[in-house]
Amino acid sequence: MPFTQAGQLARPAPIALPDASLGPLAQNLRESPFGALPVLDRVPAERRMSAADAVPVRVLGMVLESDLAHCPAADGKSTFTASPENSCTASSIMRGD
Numbered sequence: 071m072p073f074t075q076a077g078q079l080a081r082p083a084p085i086a087l088p089d090a091s092l093g094p095l096a097q098n099l100r101e102s103p104f105g106a107l108p109v110l111d112r113v114p115a116e117r118r119m120s121a122a123d124a125v126p127v128r129v130l131g132m133v134l135e136s137d138l139a140h141c142p143a144a145d146g147k148s149t150f151t152a153s154p155e156n157s158c159t160a161s162s163i164m165r166g167d
Contacts, residue, residue, distance in 0.1 A: 131164035
């Protein structure tokens with residue numbers, strides 16, 4: 071069967087938004103078969119079950135599993151004890167394009 075559209079090869083994959091915190095990032099990375107998450111500027115219309123967006127969704131960067139090790143911690147000891155205001159987000163650790 072010939073492929074005539076790129077969407078025929080596409081599969082849903084976990085994503086991250088810029089303000090996603092460590093917990094959701096780690097969970098989505100576990101669900102990703104690629105060990106990486108694209109950081110998008112907003113949730114795509116097809117995931118919101120709404121009409122198509124007038125402006126395309128932009129990929130702002132990527133978060134890899136190894137990037138989680140670089141999350142700053144409030145106490146300097148552990149990534150997992152950071153207070154919410156000091157915790158890392160996707161935008162603070164992502165690799166830009």
